Amino acid sequence: xxxxxxxxxxxxxxxxxxxxxxxxxxxxxxxxxxxxxxxxxxxxxxxxxxxxxxxxxxxxxxxxxxxxxxxxxxxxxxxxxxxxxxxxxxxxxxxxxxxxxxxxxxxxxxxxxxxxxxxxxxxxxxxxxxxxxxxxxxxxxxxxxxxxxxxxxxxxxxxxxxxxxxxxxxxxxxxxxxxxxxxxxxxxxxxxxxxxxxxxxxxxxxxxxxxxxxxxxxxxxxxxxxxxxxxxxxxxxxxxxxxxxxxxxxxxxxxxxxxxxxxxxxxxxxxxxxxxxxxxxxxxxxxxxxxxxxxxxxxxxxxxxxxxxxxxxxxxxxxxxxxxxxxxxxxxxxxxxxxxxxxxxxxxxxxxxxxxxxxxxxxxxxxxxxxxxxxxxxxxxxxxxxxxxxxxxxxxxxxxxxxxxxxxxxxxxxxxxxxxxxxxxx
Numbered sequence: 001x002x003x004x005x006x007x008x009x010x011x012x013x014x015x016x017x018x019x020x021x022x023x024x025x026x027x028x029x030x031x032x033x034x035x036x037x038x039x040x041x042x043x044x045x046x047x048x049x050x051x052x053x054x055x056x057x058x059x060x061x062x063x064x065x066x067x068x069x070x071x072x073x074x075x076x077x078x079x080x081x082x083x084x085x086x087x088x089x090x091x092x093x094x095x096x097x098x099x100x101x102x103x104x105x106x107x108x109x110x111x112x113x114x115x116x117x118x119x120x121x122x123x124x125x126x127x128x129x130x131x132x133x134x135x136x137x138x139x140x141x142x143x144x145x146x147x148x149x150x151x152x153x154x155x156x157x158x159x160x161x162x163x164x165x166x167x168x169x170x171x172x173x174x175x176x177x178x179x180x181x182x183x184x185x186x187x188x189x190x191x192x193x194x195x196x197x198x199x200x201x202x203x204x205x206x207x208x209x210x211x212x213x214x215x216x217x218x219x220x221x222x223x224x225x226x227x228x229x230x231x232x233x234x235x236x237x238x239x240x241x242x243x244x245x246x247x248x249x250x251x252x253x254x255x256x257x258x259x260x261x262x263x264x265x266x267x268x269x270x271x272x273x274x275x276x277x278x279x280x281x282x283x284x285x286x287x288x289x290x291x292x293x294x295x296x297x298x299x300x301x302x303x304x305x306x307x308x309x310x311x312x313x314x315x316x317x318x319x320x321x322x323x324x325x326x327x328x329x330x331x332x333x334x335x336x337x338x339x340x341x342x343x344x345x346x347x348x349x350x351x352x353x354x355x356x357x358x359x360x361x362x363x364x365x366x367x368x369x370x371x372x373x374x375x376x377x378x379x380x381x382x383x384x385x386x387x388x389x390x391x392x393x394x395x396x397x398x399x400x401x402x403x404x405x406x407x408x409x410x411x412x413x414x415x416x417x418x419x420x421x422x423x424x425x426x
Contacts, residue, residue, distance in 0.1 A: 043162045043222055051217035052163075053173045055115050056156025057180055058211035059122065059149040061204060062091055062142075063260075063378060064181045067267035067284065068188045069200055071277065073138075074268075076196035083135050085386030088264050090139045092379035094146025095153065099372040102154035106368050107222070111155045115215035118155075122148040123205050130201035150375060152211070154368055155218065161367030162222035167298070167355040174295030174347040180207075182288035189281035248360045248419060249373045251412035252353050257377035258404030259346055261385035262322060265394045266339070272392045273329045283336040291343025298351045307352040307416055314345045315409040319402055321345070326398045353412070360419045 042048065062069075066088055073079045073087060105114075125145035132138050160169045184207065191199030270280040301310065324338040357366045381404075388396025 043159055043219055044164050045219075047217050048159060048219050049163060049169055049172075051214050051219075052156045052159030053169070053176050054156070054214045055211060055218060056153050056160065056173060057177045058119070058208045058214070059152025059156065060177065061180065061184065061207060062126075062145055062149055063095070064177065064263075064288075065184045065188065065204070066091075066264055066382075068185065068192060068281065069197075070264055071267045071271065071280075072192045072197045072200045076192070077133055077138075079135060081389050082383075082386050085264070085383040087135070087139050087142050089379055089381075089383035091142040091146035092260070092375060092382065094143040094148075095150030096146075096372065096375035096379040098147045098150030099154055099368055099375050102151060102158075102368045103365055103372070106154055106158050106365065110220045111159065111218045111222075112216050112220055115152055115155050115218055116212065118148040118151045119208065119211045119215055122152065123208055126201050126205035126208065130198040130205070133197075150371075152215075154371055157367040157371050158222055159218060161354065161358055161370075166358050166367075167351040170351040170354045171295045171299035174350055175292045175299075178288045178292040178295065178343065178347060182285045182292075185281050185285035185288060189277050193277060244360055244418075244422075245357065245366060245369050248415040249357045249366070249369050251408045251415060252357070252370055253373040253377040254404050254408035254411055255349070255353065255377065256374045257381040258318075258401040258408060260378040260381035261397045261404060262325075262342075262401035263346075264382040264385060265389070265397045266325075266342075268392075269325055269329070269394050269398070270335050272394065273335065275332055275335060279332050280335075283332060283339055286336060287339035287343045290340040291347055294344035294347035295350070297344075298348050307356060308413060310352055311349045311409055311412050314349045315405055317341055317345045318405050322398045322402050326395050356412070356416060356419060360415075360422070 043052075070084050070088060073084045074081065079087070122145055125141050125148065129138060129141045129145065132141065156173075160166060160173060163169050184203070188200055188203055191203050195202075267280050267284070270283065271277065275283070298310070318341075321338045321342040324334060325342075329335055329338070354367070354370055357370045360366075381400075385397035385400055388400055390396065
């Protein structure tokens with residue numbers, strides 16, 4: 001896994017070709033012939049990687065754009081902070097359930113048609129969410145949106161996880177996600193100001209439309225076991241594989257719970273500090289563009305520094321950025337600077353976390369279990385963090401996030417040490 005140098009430049013060059021496959025006449029599909037996209041393509045093909053990445057990203061957009069949704073619900077529908085937290089956690093709970101169910105079907109279904117059906121249902125949920133104003137109806141619709149979007153994420157994550165170089169491709173996935181979210185944060189504020197929650201959810205519906213075409217570029221199924229892992233999968237020790245996989249994936253639960261606890265209320269932090277909605281949206285957009293450098297840095301560094309050093313640096317910088325947001329926030333520039341650091345180090349360690357899980361896995365479900373942990377974290381954290389909000393004081397969620405980040409690193413360190421011991425004795 002760690003030898004991911006060769007072919008990287010070629011893959012990046014080919015990814016630009018794969019964009020053409022869904023952008024009009026003269027596409028790659030037309031050039032290769034009518035039978036080229038038959039679902040039998042290898043997961044390491046650049047088009048398969050492109051489709052896996054963007055199937056995941058379009059399924060996930062409801063979560064990274066959550067701060068704008070939270071603000072719209074509170075300002076335009078006048079929901080209480082606990083109701084807002086419940087709706088946010090409801091969508092994430094749908095994502096968690098979809099990951100749990102994906103453990104049963106991810107290796108049994110045709111990925112293309114499953115992703116297409118989930119995408120259609122996700123768009124319908126977004127459209128209907130913009131037409132309702134009751135708490136109960138919106139909670140149900142956002143749960144369903146999480147269920148269908150999470151299924152798309154499970155397919156995309158497994159497609160990327162099945163590649164030869166999952167760490168590098170997860171880094172590319174994070175770049176794509178932050179780029180699309182940066183556009184969303186720039187476009188959404190005026191829509192929310194003029195159309196309220198309808199503008200926010202209808203924007204999401206339109207934004208996901210390209211995924212309808214991208215779903216058909218997926219391979220029909222993945223590849224497990226990988227040729228290099230076949231002997232590892234056959235080991236007798238595999239009877240303990242599920243417990244091992246859960247342990248090495250649990251840092252993702254803690255990390256993303258810390259992320260969700262702080263990220264869900266990051267827009268409220270800016271507004272209560274005196275910034276306008278436009279200033280907050282612009283700061284979030286710029287921070288996501290700059291934050292994509294975290295994924296690029298992980299892509300370039302790969303395993304040169306191992307896994308522990310990058311994750312420890314992540315912890316220190318996340319704690320510093322949260323401290324600025326809590327106690328030293330004076331004006332839009334400090335807000336922007338703290339957000340840039342925060343987002344950079346949200347993206348930076350993801351490939352190392354996935355790599356640890358995939359490296360220790362002997363079940364073929366590392367990507368889905370990783371998603372299960374991720375979604376569990378982001379499902380419980382917004383509602384839990386709401387209990388620590390006092391009026392317009394949002395310091396509580398930031399402190400909770402700092403604690404969870406610290407616990408995540410400690411768990412990651414223990415899991416990495418265990419994996420090294422198993423490798424040396426295996």
